[in-house]
Amino acid sequence: MTTTSSPGDVIRTRWSSSDDADQFTVENPATGEPVAVVQGAGVKETDLAVQAAYDAHFAWKARSPRERGRWLWKLAQAVRENADEIAALETSDNGKPLTQARQFDLEAAIAIFELFASLCEAMPNQVRDAGSTLDITTLEPYGVVAAIVPFNWPPLHAAGKLAPALAVGNAVVIKPPEQAPLSVLRVVEIAQSILPDDVVHVVPGTGRIGARLAGHELVGKISFTGAPSTGSAVIKTAADNLTPTLMELGGKNPFIVFDDADLDSALPWAIEGGFFNQGEACTAASRVLVQAGVHDEVARRYAEAVPRLRVGDGADPGTHVGPMVTEAQRRRVLDYIDVGIAEGAMVAAQAPLPADPRLAGGFYVPPTLFTGVRRDMRIATQEIFGPVVTLIPFQDEAEAVSIANGTDFGLVAGVFTRDSERALRVSRALRAGMVFVNNYNRAFTGTPFGGVGASGYGREHALETLHEFGYSKSIRLPSGTSEIPRWAPSLEVTGRNG
Incomplete structure (x- = not known):
């Protein structure tokens, strides 16, 4: 995969289909002229990406949180080293001022990767003495997280979904915005060059690819950022598999x-x-x-x-x-x-x-x-x-x-x-x-971010975000002698044929 092609070339990823119907053109909003052509994924390729992520997540979650944190630190450093290039790609397909892309979007993305790299050391697990038993509570990854990214701050939102999901031990399949996919494709390309194989996948495409991810039976969690109407459709599709969702939607602030x-x-x-x-x-x-x-x-x-x-x-x-x-x-x-x-x-x-x-x-x-x-x-x-x-x-x-x-x-x-x-x-x-x-500064990495009502639910960019990408599992172990409840029948085993 390369995101530096000329407009006449076609950008392909591992999961690009061979169907011309999955191909789409990305325009430079400043001029209206084509800036890239992307060969997107089809439904078949999306299914294969999810399966590969599912297979890979077992080895990834088996790594210690500290080890996963080290990988995220490497990823943060690599994004910083390539930040100028990523920002230029974002301006070319999103249209925003390059200064904003570099100073806000990329700095925020880097900060998010660094934050969750450090939070791996603070994974919210606990041990409780319950008398005759020890109650161990761990944060268990969902397995595969489907991350659907909007067009307004693509690298920031990509980092906001990738970093916590990976920190908890999930593999990720990310769908970039079809209007402005180039910066996300580059971030994923960097991630794939650093992380273990198949932990992160990208499936470019239109809304039907997002719908397929939302309805896939192997997806354990969906993280969506976008319009309330689209978010509602994602929730309805996910409901068929009872797949939990995290929704960061609109605002009228x-x-x-x-x-x-x-x-x-x-x-x-x-x-x-x-x-x-x-x-x-x-x-x-x-x-x-x-x-x-x-x-x-x-x-x-x-x-x-x-x-x-x-x-x-x-x-x-x-x-x-x-x-x-x-x-x-x-x-x-x-x-x-x-x-x-x-x-x-x-x-x-x-x-x-x-x-x-x-x-x-x-x-x-x-x-x-x-x-x-x-x-x-x-x-x-x-x-x-x-x-x-x-x-x-x-x-x-x-x-x-x-x-x-x-x-x-x-x-x-x-x-x-x-x-x-x-x-x-x-x-x-x-x-x-x-x-x-008395301020309106949106550089709030580390502070829980999210809304209520039509603005969605769930919180991103903070310690509590780890709970969005994992579920609590309790394990109770005997501590000393545990008494069997008195109403249980007493059984005497005298031999194999008793």
Whole structure:
């Protein structure tokens, strides 16, 4: 497998099929031009990959946690050594600014591999003295983990699924996003060059490959990141085999600014939170809730900042906001902008699109700020997954919490206030898996990450994630003399033929 082919070449993996129907083209979102052709896996090849992983996991789980940790350290070092190349691949098929790919995605991926390499030494096992018995509880791997990765942060999500699954003793079959598979293919290629044979497999393809993994009887756990609708379909398919799932889904995250907030700090966080990664982020600060006393000032200052965002090719170091990952995603976001206008919201500001003729075919959407937004509008309740931010006014704390909790999602939130008691009170009242107070920094490796409601369930990137990729097994051993229950019949054995 190689991910450095020219657009005329076909990228193949071990599990590529020979069927032209499984072949797909990857486009550069900045220009709309082909960047690679991938020969994907078919259902037959996917089955073979799962079987190979299943066969390999027995030897992998038999290694000590410390030994598995050493392998993960080697993998982390190798990813660091190749980080520039991986980031460039990500920009070429995802479109995001190269600086963001390298400084955020790759650094986070490396940190995740390092974290779980170290956590192997803290594998959550215990021994309990139960009187006449010793109760030994171990964390048992599921066997094969199917990892389905989204297009927005491919190397980060690949690491977030590979590292804990491998740490616990599972083998992994990973499906990259068909829109942006190149960085994942390279990470897997590196992993396969370092880890024992058949511990990690990759099956590129479209949704039917993900569906096959979700329904495979040898898959012991499914880790999925993506849209709620797709996640729901994965859960329904997995239910036929009673396969447990970990779901990291969407977000419609409230960024709450109270009238006593430090606006010089809050505004840069809001802009970064709304437009980082082109808004293609489940953690995007897409709803900015502003108390009435400072609403107009926040709206003015935010609107003045948006046109200064530079939209363009992610390979250009001056770019702030890159293109959408595909033309279909571009069209989806533009449709939401039309919906917002039709529902009565006002476009307060937009950033200009690139004028370079070379980028005329790119999948660009102007970063857009809406004001005059009601809490029940579709742009205020549905995940847009693009560079669109809505400003929503509120009068008091109770209304802020009501609006913030007024969607199906519950992933992250931000609270900006100088009142420490209110910060804690509101944070506790918000329905979210993570709340940032007076910051919106998403570099949270080591902290449990995940949501509730339509944002999914389960927690990633932390010590408790180990429990997501293994199940508790208890073994009870006699400690001294164990009495047989008195109601059991007494048997006297006098001989073989008694």
